[in-house]
Amino acid sequence: MTTIAPGATIGIFGGGQLGRMIALAAAQLGYRTHIYAPEASGPAADVSASWTRGEYADVEALAAFATSVDVVTYEFENIDPAAVEVLATHGLVRPGAQALRVAQDRLAEKRFVAALGGLTAPFAPVEDLDDLEQAIEQVGSRAILKTNRMGYDGKGQARLNEPGDAVGAWNAIGRQSAILEGFVTFAEEFSVILVRGADGMIHFWDSAANVHVNGILATSTTPAGALIEGQMEQARALAKQVADALDYVGVLTLEFFASADGPVFNEMAPRVHNSGHWTIEGAVTSQFENHVRAISGLPLGDTGLAAVRVEMTNLIGDDADRWQAILSDPANHLHLYGKHEARPGRKMGHVTRLTL
Ligand code: AMP
Numbered sequence: 001m002t003t004i005a006p007g008a009t010i011g012i013f014g015g016g017q018l019g020r021m022i023a024l025a026a027a028q029l030g031y032r033t034h035i036y037a038p039e040a041s042g043p044a045a046d047v048s049a050s051w052t053r054g055e056y057a058d059v060e061a062l063a064a065f066a067t068s069v070d071v072v073t074y075e076f077e078n079i080d081p082a083a084v085e086v087l088a089t090h091g092l093v094r095p096g097a098q099a100l101r102v103a104q105d106r107l108a109e110k111r112f113v114a115a116l117g118g119l120t121a122p123f124a125p126v127e128d129l130d131d132l133e134q135a136i137e138q139v140g141s142r143a144i145l146k147t148n149r150m151g152y153d154g155k156g157q158a159r160l161n162e163p164g165d166a167v168g169a170w171n172a173i174g175r176q177s178a179i180l181e182g183f184v185t186f187a188e189e190f191s192v193i194l195v196r197g198a199d200g201m202i203h204f205w206d207s208a209a210n211v212h213v214n215g216i217l218a219t220s221t222t223p224a225g226a227l228i229e230g231q232m233e234q235a236r237a238l239a240k241q242v243a244d245a246l247d248y249v250g251v252l253t254l255e256f257f258a259s260a261d262g263p264v265f266n267e268m269a270p271r272v273h274n275s276g277h278w279t280i281e282g283a284v285t286s287q288f289e290n291h292v293r294a295i296s297g298l299p300l301g302d303t304g305l306a307a308v309r310v311e312m313t314n315l316i317g318d319d320a321d322r323w324q325a326i327l328s329d330p331a332n333h334l335h336l337y338g339k340h341e342a343r344p345g346r347k348m349g350h351v352t353r354l355t356l
Contacts, residue, residue, distance in 0.1 A: 002092060002198070004070045004296040006030030011069030011091075014076030015042030015051065017337040017347065018272050021280070022075060023047045025288035031296070036065045043337040044075075059086050066090040073250060073295050077104045077270050078150055094198075094249040094295040099270040102246065106148045106179045109268055116245065118238045118265045122182035132166050135180035142183040145169045147176055157215065159183075184264050186257035190228045191220075191275040192239040195290040195300055196248045202240055203290070203303040205283055207232050208312070210255070210275050216345060220275045220312045222282065222305065227258050235263040242268065251276070251291040274314065274347070279303075281333050281352050282310030307354035320348035 004010075010026050012019045015037035023033040023044050034050040035042075045051050054061035056079045066072055066087040073094055081104075084097040102112045110120050124135035126145065136143065141163045147156035158169035160180075190207045208220035209228055223229065239254045246252075253273035256263040276287040285293075285301025293300050315322075320342060326332050336349035 002297050004031075004092075006296075008032070008070035008296070009034050009049070009068075010292065010295070011036060011065060011072040012044065012048070013037070013056070013072065013074035013079055015039060015044040015048075016075060017043045017339075018075035019044035020047055020337060021277075021288045021335075022073070022272065022291060025286060026292045028289065029292055029296075029298075031292065034065070034069050036062070043339060046338050056080060056083065059083055062087055063090050066093070071295050073271075073291070074100075075271055079104075095252070095270050096247070096249070099246045099248055099252075103268050103270040104149060106146055106267065110179065110181075110265075112245075113238065113242065113265045113268075116238065116241045118241075119262060120265050121184045124180050126170075126178040126180050129166065129170055132170055132178075132180060133163070136160070136163050136166060139180055139182035141165070144181050144183060145173055145178050146181060147173050147178050149177070155215075184257050184259055184266075186259040186264065188225070188227055188258040189255065189266075190224055190232075190235070190258060190263075191253050191255045191273060192232070192235045193251060193253045193273060193276045193279075193287055194236075194239055194243060195251045195287070195294050195303070196243045197294050197300050198249050198297045200244070200247075201300065202243060203300055204236055204239075205276060205279055205287065205303045206305055207235070208275055208278060208310075214345070216316060216347075217274050217314055218316075219314070220278050222278065222310050231256070231258050231263040235265075238263070238265065246270075250294045251287050274350075275312075277335070277350050278310045278312035278352055280335070281354055282307050282312075307356050309355035311353050313351045313353075314347055315349040315351065317344045317346055317348065318342050323349075326351055 009032040015035045020043040033048040071092045081097040081101040122139040126132045143160045145158045158172040189210045193205045208222040209224040211219045253269040255266045272287045279286040333352040
């Protein structure tokens with residue numbers, strides 16, 4: 001098993017807040033980080049030694065980047081898997097291209113999980129308006145149309161309530177390759193976050209209850225309560241199957257709806273996740289540190305809880321302007337991502353509170 005010893009350089013695709021928090025954890029363990037992103041700068045720039053500005057489709061620049069670092073990982077999954085395969089010939093990429101291929105395409109992701117026996121919302125592929133009309137017959141008209149690619153935080157999605165909503169929804173998502181999902185009735189949402197080492201060893205963090213507002217994560221709280229805890233084992237078993245099938249190395253997140261029929265898989269992210277930010281203070285080892293440990297081939301840290309109760313609240317848009325009031329309560333751990341402009345819906349930071 002390859003070990004990337006402290007002192008080496010970790011390459012990260014994407015320069016947002018997840019890259020920033022991976023870089024901070026890497027620095028704690030004595031690694032340097034080098035970001036590759038299409039933007040000139042970003043939240044990760046403040047805490048990384050190097051930044052290369054390049055497009056995700058620029059195979060030559062990607063290859064040069066891959067050879068200049070000791071291992072490559074990502075905070076953003078919409079990178080061309082073909083480019084990642086090229087990179088893998090120049091160096092070590094963790095997680096690998098197969099995880100990207102599955103996780104960046106909603107249809108591929110749902111098919112993959114359904115084939116493993118996981119429960120999903122009823123779904124059908126949509127390439128044009130005729131498909132959409134057929135899909136409505138199949139999954140029902142109470143549904144959500146989602147673009148297959150590049151959707152996040154509720155973007156690229158349109159709700160349907162009746163068959164007459166088809167044209168409006170198709171236009172709303174920009175008439176592109178999509179999936180129609182039947183609307184799932186659920187009581188609560190949660191995620192399973194695991195870390196898988198290069199030796200195949202898996203550790204899970206406790207599942208937090210996630211509350212979304214306008215499609216964006218608002219809070220994650222653990223313990224998650226009886227309903228979610230009752231479904232955690234089944235959800236974890238599925239997550240383990242997914243991680244093993246992808247021969248995954250690093251942190252992997254699967255999001256679920258806790259429904260009357262059991263855990264319904266919604267989507268996965270081949271990376272650290274917003275619903276795991278509570279682990280920075282709330283777990284013995286954070287998702288960021290264990291991601292760095294896993295991709296470097298180091299032993300993994302304990303994922304157990306460090307508090308009786310942990311609550312993470314996202315600071316969206318101008319919520320972050322309240323930083324003084326937040327800091328006036330000494331129990332609050334404030335994280336700001338250093339973004340210069342607070343647009344509505346933009347994740348600017350988060351606050352974590354522990355009950356010890
Ligand atoms: P997503 O981008 O797929 O994570 O969706 C964002 C949020 O929309 C989810 O966290 C749910 O709250 C809601 N949602 C997404 N898909 C469905 C579905 N099939 N049924 C009901 N609610 C959904």
